[in-house]
Amino acid sequence: MFWVRLRSSIILIVLALVTMFAGGYVLLAAMVFLSLMAYRELAGAAGVSAGKKSGKKNGLEIVGIIGIIFYYLLLSLSMETEVIPVETAILFTLICVFMGGMFVYVFGFPKFQASQVMAAFFGFFYGPVCLSFIYLTREFGRGAAGDKAETGLFIVWLILIASWGCDTCAYCVGMLIGRHKMSPVLSPKKSVEGAVGGVVGAAALGALYGFFVREMVADERIVLFFALICGVGSLISMVGDLAASAVKRNAGIKDYGKLIPGHGGVIDRFDSVIFTAPVIYFMAVFLLG
Structure with a gap:
């Protein structure tokens, strides 16, 4: 199992490097794929899915799939022009998906329970x-007419530093000095000491990264800002990890999917990233925008 996980991790890292460096439509396509898989996994966990054996999609699933494609089309358009601001694209899509779900609920009644409609929207x-903020962070600083997003190219890596970097540091510190359980029910192996080590480690990695790119970013405050962003992001990443575990416990499943050998599904591997990406994007807007 270790070698399977290691092989999958190496492949994921390579794919992350390629898509994030490329940005634009390459990263957009990757995010669409991950989003579709994530929605499928969550729909299955929440009891919204029609089931793999049926091979069919029910109304709520179809609304979600159409919503994902429509959402990323709007985001792409907002990056290319100034006609649709990003916040408008997000809010408009959320309203459309909500209305679409309610339409299916009302006119298909009593096929779906209200809890299923809420679970589909959730x-x-x-x-x-939340995953789309990886794309938005990479394109941060990009203006109209497709100007290159140089700032976003440096910031987007903070998402991985704050989430996967924190996870690695927390694991190492927890193994060495971990004594007090952070969440005994959801994750018995996680310790308070490990959590502190994860936050400090992620902040240190962020500062180190900022030190190496400070001349390219041309901002003397970048070391402090990157340390702060990664520190806060790492805190949120741990909540994301535990939140995904809580949903799995409620659903009575071990993994969300089997897409990534040794890891499970998209949610299993990107649980912390899902929470970290929006936080880092907005911190970048507030501190560097």
Whole structure:
């Protein structure tokens, strides 16, 4: 299992490097794929999905799939022109998906329970919308007419530093000095000491990264800002990890999917990233925008 996980991790890192460096439509396509898979996994966990055996999609799933494609089309358009601001694209899509779900609920009544409609909307926001902030962060600083997003190219890596960097540091510190359980029910192996080590480690990695790119970013405050962003992001990443575990416990499943050998599904691997990406995007807007 270790070698399977390691092989999958290496492949994921390579794909992340390629898509994030490329940005634009390459990263957009990757985000659409991940979002569709994440929504499928969450729909299955929440009891919204029609089931793999049926091979069919029910009304709520179809609304979510159309919403994902429509959402990323709007985001792409907002990056290319000044006609649709990003916040408008997000809000408009959320309203459309909500209305679409209610339409299916009302005119298909009593096929779906109200809890399923709410779960479908939650799944759309939790997976696709939160994941989209990876793309938005990479394109940060990009103006109209497709100007290159140089600032976003440096900031987007903070998402991985704050989430996967924190996870690695927390694991190492927890193994060495971990004594007090952070969340005994959801994750018995996670310790308070490990969590502190994860936050400090992520902040240190962010500062180190900022030190190396400070001349390219041309901002003398970048070391402090990157340390702060990664520190806060790492805190949120741990909540994301535990939140995904809580949903799995409620659903009575071990993994969200089997897409990534040794890891599970998209949500299993990107649980912390899903929470970290929006936080880092908005911190970048407030501190560097």
